[in-house]
Amino acid sequence: MPREILDFERPIIELEEAIAELKQAGDPQYRDRIQAYHKKLKRLYTETFSNLSAWQRTRLARHKDRPYTLDYISQITSKFVELHGDRYFRDDPAVVAGLAVFRGRKVVIVGQQKGRDVNERIFRNFGMSNPEGYRKALRAMKLAEKFKKPVVCFVDTPAAYPGIGAEERGQAEAIARNLYEMSILKTPILVVVTGEGGSGGALGIGVGDRILMQENAIYSVIPPEGCAAILFRDGKRGPEAAEALKITSVELKRLGIIDEIVKEPVGGAHRDPALAASILADSIQSSLDEICGLGLDELLDRRFKKFRAMGCFVERKHKKKKSSPKTVR
Amino acid sequence: MWFKKRKGIQRPATGMKIEMPDGMWLKCPGCGELVYRREVQDNLKVCPKCNYHFKLTAPERCHLIFDNGEYTEVDTELYPTDPLKFVDSKKYRDRLKEHQAKTNMADAVLNARGKIGGWSVMVSVMDFRFMGGSMGSVVGEKVTRAFERAGKENIPMITIASTGGARMQEGMLSLMQMAKTSQAAARFGLTGNLFVSVLADPSTAGVMASFAMLGDIIVAEPKALVGFAGPRVIKETIGEELPEGFQSAEFVQEHGFIDIVVERKHLKQVLGDLLTFFAPDKSTAPDETAQEAASTAQEAHVTTKADD
Ligand SMILES: [Zn+2]
Numbered sequence: 001m002p003r004e005i006l007d008f009e010r011p012i013i014e015l016e017e018a019i020a021e022l023k024q025a026g027d028p029q030y031r032d033r034i035q036a037y038h039k040k041l042k043r044l045y046t047e048t049f050s051n052l053s054a055w056q057r058t059r060l061a062r063h064k065d066r067p068y069t070l071d072y073i074s075q076i077t078s079k080f081v082e083l084h085g086d087r088y089f090r091d092d093p094a095v096v097a098g099l100a101v102f103r104g105r106k107v108v109i110v111g112q113q114k115g116r117d118v119n120e121r122i123f124r125n126f127g128m129s130n131p132e133g134y135r136k137a138l139r140a141m142k143l144a145e146k147f148k149k150p151v152v153c154f155v156d157t158p159a160a161y162p163g164i165g166a167e168e169r170g171q172a173e174a175i176a177r178n179l180y181e182m183s184i185l186k187t188p189i190l191v192v193v194t195g196e197g198g199s200g201g202a203l204g205i206g207v208g209d210r211i212l213m214q215e216n217a218i219y220s221v222i223p224p225e226g227c228a229a230i231l232f233r234d235g236k237r238g239p240e241a242a243e244a245l246k247i248t249s250v251e252l253k254r255l256g257i258i259d260e261i262v263k264e265p266v267g268g269a270h271r272d273p274a275l276a277a278s279i280l281a282d283s284i285q286s287s288l289d290e291i292c293g294l295g296l297d298e299l300l301d302r303r304f305k306k307f308r309a310m311g312c313f314v315e316r317k318h319k320k321k322k323s324s325p326k327t328v329r
Numbered sequence: 330m331w332f333k334k335r336k337g338i339q340r341p342a343t344g345m346k347i348e349m350p351d352g353m354w355l356k357c358p359g360c361g362e363l364v365y366r367r368e369v370q371d372n373l374k375v376c377p378k379c380n381y382h383f384k385l386t387a388p389e390r391c392h393l394i395f396d397n398g399e400y401t402e403v404d405t406e407l408y409p410t411d412p413l414k415f416v417d418s419k420k421y422r423d424r425l426k427e428h429q430a431k432t433n434m435a436d437a438v439l440n441a442r443g444k445i446g447g448w449s450v451m452v453s454v455m456d457f458r459f460m461g462g463s464m465g466s467v468v469g470e471k472v473t474r475a476f477e478r479a480g481k482e483n484i485p486m487i488t489i490a491s492t493g494g495a496r497m498q499e500g501m502l503s504l505m506q507m508a509k510t511s512q513a514a515a516r517f518g519l520t521g522n523l524f525v526s527v528l529a530d531p532s533t534a535g536v537m538a539s540f541a542m543l544g545d546i547i548v549a550e551p552k553a554l555v556g557f558a559g560p561r562v563i564k565e566t567i568g569e570e571l572p573e574g575f576q577s578a579e580f581v582q583e584h585g586f587i588d589i590v591v592e593r594k595h596l597k598q599v600l601g602d603l604l605t606f607f608a609p610d611k612s613t614a615p616d617e618t619a620q621e622a623a624s625t626a627q628e629a630h631v632t633t634k635a636d637d
Contacts, residue, residue: 162558162566170586172537172557179511200538221504231417245500257501310505311466312412
């Protein structure tokens with residue numbers, strides 16, 4: 001049973017249920033009806049999913065049935081050994097880190113983790129990391145650097161946790177330190193945005209040599225609702241803000257923020273988690289093949305240039321001269 | 330301690346223009362009292378009653394910290410654009426024009442080269458008037474260029490933050506400035522030169538979670554709001570009132586993330602002393618001011634939290 005059915009999913013799911021019922025009845029007289037329903041279903045899928053709005057993708061990215069980091073880890077790796085704690089304060093369950101074998105390659109995995117049921121969601125703090133989560137992630141990455149293993153980061157968080165303890169323990173410092181260290185970490189880093197890329201909280205494990213993004217994931221400087229509350233003075237105008245902020249995989253590929261869009265099963269990763277995982281695994285493998293094949297100097301130089309070039313501005317040599325926009329990357 | 334004790338209040342350099350809202354009296358946001366506007370101006374925009382530090386513009390800060398208030402502005406050719414064609418209640422393009430006209434700045438940061446205590450430095454100063462000191466592509470690029478220039482010239486780098494975070498109107502391009510500037514700080518760190526980060530009110534969000542928290546030394550103005558998440562967001566998330574003084578510079582210092590809380594009148598001196606201390610041992614101070622500062626440094630005692 002799905003935990004959540006979105007409004008635009010409902011007609012499809014109802015039709016699928018109707019088909020299933022008819023099939024179960026096993027009566028040959030339903031054959032034509034089943035066939036007609038199948039046709040209708042195909043049309044519905046195309047209509048619904050070929051042109052999703054930014055807001056619809058936001059809702060898919062946050063879907064309660066969407067595969068989370070540990071789901072992917074269990075599907076695509078063998079021998080996963082989870083590591084706990086930042087060695088300073090405590091273990092943050094909103095971030096998982098560990099050692100894994102991915103298609104024969106030893107990798108260190110770091111990822112944000114949401115919970116499935118109420119208790120687990122609270123335990124995982126809804127995927128919102130405290131400073132110790134970022135520090136645990138960095139500890140795992142430094143380990144990867146020391147033992148020359150590539151790092152794979154799974155990004156899926158609404159935000160870094162805005163709480164009193166988080167501030168007391170230096171949330172800003174923890175994220176800043178990760179950006180600093182990841183930019184010069186002497187081992188390949190692959191980043192995969194699988195769900196919600198929530199601002200600085202996401203970027204805190206998001207600096208890497210190659211950035212993949214699942215088709216229906218989002219990555220945003222601020223949650224659309226938050227942006228709407230501030231700029232439109234109405235938190236309910238999230239759909240508009242989602243459009244304006246350019247947070248979808250297609251827009252971000254165009255802006256040069258991400259390198260590759262990873263396809264999802266029609267209807268979203270949650271409709272067929274196994275297929276979603278295998279498509280993702282293929283992309284991870286080809287990306288790792290590429291970045292692990294580079295020499296260290298070239299790897300670091302490419303990573304530097306990648307982030308050095310991000311931004312969009314104009315350069316006016318003389319104030320009165322007409323300027324031409326310079327988009328980098 | 331190697332801080333030189335200041336006697337009396339440091340006056341702004343000659344010709345320094347301090348902007349204040351019109352009217353004889355000001356209501357101080359710190360104590361809520363009416364204070365004589367002139368008195369605040371003459372006191373480096375610090376409330377004489379409660380020591381509240383009013384916000385300074387970027388040029389005002391430059392006048393305050395550079396020797397004789399002299400500096401050269403660099404990277405002036407960089408201007409913002411509107412990559413997302415962003416429109417909220419206004420077009421981003423129009424918003425930019427308004428703020429450019431209001432502040433006479435191209436964007437929210439000013440890059441300056443000059444001397445402090447005789448030492449050559451690169452400084453990036455943020456200006457809160459320009460869209461809340463938010464970091465978009467231009468701020469990110471300018472801060473990055475300042476780090477690169479300082480690294481190339483082998484001189485220290487100082488940033489002064491006064492910011493509400495990322496520039497929403499540039500979407501993910503603005504978020505990526507966090508990675509870009511942190512990377513610049515990391516590369517600069519490898520050159521072995523000093524990076525001092527100064528936090529002025531407010532210093533929050535994207536800028537805090539990037540270069541501003543990466544200084545070798547982190548300095549803040551008294552009572553400045555310093556943090557990652559804004560207080561309103563935290564309050565809404567946890568559904569509780571926040572403790573008194575939460576996210577003040579003093580609070581953040583107590584929790585171990587700020588080295589020195591410095592009153593505005595001492596900032597220039599403290600920066601000069603830091604530059605002197607971290608200068609390579611064999612290098613001599615480049616001019617007499619610095620030599621004097623260095624020689625008196627040993628006998629000096631200032632506890633930076635004391636209100637003297
Ligand atoms: Zn006051």
